[in-house]
């Protein structure tokens with residue numbers, strides 16, 4: 692059984708105190724750049740991607756330019772992100788489809804985005820939520836781990852997790868909650884979590900049981916319920932993220 696929405700709100704409020712400005716850590720100036728950067732981030736780090744994209748976008752600034760690129764040249768430019776042959780093929784291919792099917796623009800539509808080569812729901816949600824002003828809830832390994840420990844989800848399937856999490860939060864918060872869970876997973880709730888530092892520990896089944904075993908969300912202690920109420924009133928919900936560019 693998923694956590695009630697009031698508990699979900701309290702958990703987000705507590706996590707947001709750690710990461711008040713949670714956002715994607717990928718650098719981009721428009722939806723095309725974020726789309727390509729997100730594809731390159733698979734099996735890599737945002738930092739590594741941010742190191743290669745300035746040169747990549749200097750040479751191939753838009754979909755039309757990248758659609759006509761030589762694969763070997765793109766491979767050289769993105770080599771440091773790993774899986775460079777696969778990724779070069781994907782970013783050239785998605786650029787060609789953007790040109791042939793969307794006049795070179797990135798569509799603000801989930802179905803159209805996942806139809807692009809190398810683009811899955813996570814990438815599509817990143818671009819929708821951060822660059823196109825459409826609510827999106829990217830689910831990655833950090834979201835899966837942290838949300839499960841907190842009792843927000845009871846699945847390791849990304850699509851089922853997205854369905855469960857989007858049912859718990861208002862659309863306007865989807866991208867912010869996802870960004871917050873991702874940063875929490877990177878900085879505090881890693882594979883070995885730092886529960887002693889975590890502001891959500893009294894709301895967290897994984898920590899409250901002390902047994903490192905998540906309990907059903909409805910089985911929290913009185914202390915946890917009290918803390919949930921306090922956290923709900925303590926922190927205002929984050930507002931929707933307007934589309935913006937950042938570099």
Ligand code: SF4
Pocket residue numbers: 837840841879880881884885886887889890891892893895897898
């Ligand atoms: S209390 Fe521990 S397991 Fe729970 S969210 Fe915080 S860091 Fe993760």
